[in-house]
Amino acid sequence: MAFLPDIHSIVKRNISLTEMGVRSSLRLTLTMAKMTPYAIRWGIKRKLPPAHEVRELFEALGATYIKFGQFIASSPSIFPKEYVEEFEQLLDQTTPIAFRTIKKIISEDLKQPINRVFSHIDQQPLASASIAQVHAAILVTGESVVVKVQKPGVQAIITADLNTVYVLVRVLEFMLPNTDRDALAGIVSEMYQAMIDECDFIKEAEHIKVFRNFLESLSINTVVAPKVYDRASGLHVLTMERFYGCALTDKSASEKSQGDPTKALFEALNVWFASLINCEVFHADLHSGNMMLFEDGRVGFIDFGMVGRVSPETWQAVFSLFKGLNEQDYALVADAMLAVGMTRKNIDKQQLSRDIEYVFLSMNTLDNEDLMANDGLNVSPAVNDVINTLAEVARNHGICFPRSFTLLLKQFLYFDRYIQILDPDANLFDDERINLNF
Structure with missing residues (x-):
C-alpha cells in the first residue's frame, strides 16, 4: 500500500526496528480493542458510520487519529460535510504536557544541557496541539525566540499506527463494498503524508528557509518569515525568531503600528501571490493569527507547518x-x-x-x-x-x-x-x- 512507511523513512526518524515492532504490537492490540465494538456496530448497519461516533473513536485512539481527524476537518473537498463539521472539534488546543518533560526533550534532542542553549524558557506554553507545544524563550546569545517541542513518542506512535490503518481501510471497504479502493488508499496516503509532514520539524525548518530565500531573491522586505536557529533545533525541537506584533486584521492594529494595515495587507497579498509561482511552497494557512503586523508596518508570516505546492x-x-x-x-x-x-x-x-x-x-x-x-x-x-x-x-x-x-x-x-x-x-x-x- 502506498501509505506504508519504507525502511529509509523509519531510519531517518531515528526509530529502531525493535522499537517499531514492540510499539506496533502494543498499538495494534490497543487499537483493535477500542475499534472492534465500533466496527461490529457499523458493520451490522452496513452504511457510513455516524460522524460523531468516528470522532469519538479517533479521540480515544490518540495523536495519530486526532491528526487524521484534523486532516478531515481541513479537507472539505474530500469528505462529507457532516464529517468535516464534526471533526472541527479536534482542532481545539490540547492539554499541555509538563514543563519538566519539555526540558528533558530539549536537552536530549540538542544533546547538551538546556542552560547552554537557553538562558530562559517560559514554563507556560504559548500554544499546545496534538503533536507539539510552543514556548517563548531567550537564547544564551540574547535573541528572543519561540521553541516548538514535539511531544514524546509522537513519531513512533504514528509509525506504529500505520500498521492498523491498513486494517481500518479494509474494514471501511467491507462496510462500503462499492468504494473505489484505489481512491480510498489514495486518501489515506494523502492523510498520512500531511500528518507526517506536520511533525517533521526538519522539513518545516526547510520550508521556512525556502520561503526566506524566495523573499531575498526578489528583494522583498515588506513581508518576513522567522529565522531558524539551527544550533537550537533538532529532530524534535524547532527554535525560531520570535515576532512581536498584532494580528493584521486587529481592529486596533492602526493604533499599535506606525504602518498602514490596509497597505500592509495588499503587500502581503502580492507576496503570497508571487510565492504561488516563484517559490517551491506557499503558506497554506494564513488565517489572521498567522499574519502579524509589526510596528514598522511589515508583515510577518508565521507557522509553516501547513504548506502547499501548486501547479x-x-x-x-x-x-x-x-x-x-x-x-x-x-x-x-x-x-x-x-x-x-x-x-x-x-x-x-x-x-x-x-x-x-x-x-x-x-x-x-x-x-x-x-x-x-x-x-x-x-x-x-x-x-x-x-x-x-x-x-x-x-x-x-x-x-x-x-x-x-x-x-x-x-x-x-x-x-x-x-x-x-x-x-x-x-x-x-x-x-x-x-x-x-x-
Missing part, C-alpha cells in the same frame, strides 16, 4: 473561479472547477453553473466577525461552510478536487474578507494595488 494550472483555476464569482459569471466558475477537478463522468455544465450560483449567493451571509473568529488553531466554520457546500456540489456532479485546490480556495476566501474588513470599497480582482505580474 500553474491549479493556480489559474482558483483565480478564474474567484474572478467568475466577482463578475457573477458562474459558467466561468464551472469551467474553473472542471479544469482542476478530476471526474469520471460527463458533466451537465449548465446545471453545475446553476448549482454554483446557489452556493455562492450564500457567501453574502458570511459575517466578518464569524470569519475572523479564529484563535490561531481553529478554522472559521463560516469559511468551511462555503467550501463544504461547494465541495458537495462538486461531488454531486462527480468532480473530485485535489487538496491543493481546497487550500488555495480557503486562502482566497480569507484574503477576500480581510480586504472587506480593512478596505470595504476595494475589490480583490480589479484593485490597482494588486500585482499579478510575476
Whole structure:
C-alpha cells in the first residue's frame, strides 16, 4: 500500500526496528480493542458510520487519529460535510504536557544541557496541539525566540499506527463494498503524508528557509518569515525568531503600528501571490493569527507547518473561479472547477453553473466577525461552510478536487474578507494595488 512507511523513512526518524515492532504490537492490540465494538456496530448497519461516533473513536485512539481527524476537518473537498463539521472539534488546543518533560526533550534532542542553549524558557506554553507545544524563550546569545517541542513518542506512535490503518481501510471497504479502493488508499496516503509532514520539524525548518530565500531573491522586505536557529533545533525541537506584533486584521492594529494595515495587507497579498509561482511552497494557512503586523508596518508570516505546492494550472483555476464569482459569471466558475477537478463522468455544465450560483449567493451571509473568529488553531466554520457546500456540489456532479485546490480556495476566501474588513470599497480582482505580474 502506498501509505506504508519504507525502511529509509523509519531510519531517518531515528526509530529502531525493535522499537517499531514492540510499539506496533502494543498499538495494534490497543487499537483493535477500542475499534472492534465500533466496527461490529457499523458493520451490522452496513452504511457510513455516524460522524460523531468516528470522532469519538479517533479521540480515544490518540495523536495519530486526532491528526487524521484534523486532516478531515481541513479537507472539505474530500469528505462529507457532516464529517468535516464534526471533526472541527479536534482542532481545539490540547492539554499541555509538563514543563519538566519539555526540558528533558530539549536537552536530549540538542544533546547538551538546556542552560547552554537557553538562558530562559517560559514554563507556560504559548500554544499546545496534538503533536507539539510552543514556548517563548531567550537564547544564551540574547535573541528572543519561540521553541516548538514535539511531544514524546509522537513519531513512533504514528509509525506504529500505520500498521492498523491498513486494517481500518479494509474494514471501511467491507462496510462500503462499492468504494473505489484505489481512491480510498489514495486518501489515506494523502492523510498520512500531511500528518507526517506536520511533525517533521526538519522539513518545516526547510520550508521556512525556502520561503526566506524566495523573499531575498526578489528583494522583498515588506513581508518576513522567522529565522531558524539551527544550533537550537533538532529532530524534535524547532527554535525560531520570535515576532512581536498584532494580528493584521486587529481592529486596533492602526493604533499599535506606525504602518498602514490596509497597505500592509495588499503587500502581503502580492507576496503570497508571487510565492504561488516563484517559490517551491506557499503558506497554506494564513488565517489572521498567522499574519502579524509589526510596528514598522511589515508583515510577518508565521507557522509553516501547513504548506502547499501548486501547479500553474491549479493556480489559474482558483483565480478564474474567484474572478467568475466577482463578475457573477458562474459558467466561468464551472469551467474553473472542471479544469482542476478530476471526474469520471460527463458533466451537465449548465446545471453545475446553476448549482454554483446557489452556493455562492450564500457567501453574502458570511459575517466578518464569524470569519475572523479564529484563535490561531481553529478554522472559521463560516469559511468551511462555503467550501463544504461547494465541495458537495462538486461531488454531486462527480468532480473530485485535489487538496491543493481546497487550500488555495480557503486562502482566497480569507484574503477576500480581510480586504472587506480593512478596505470595504476595494475589490480583490480589479484593485490597482494588486500585482499579478510575476
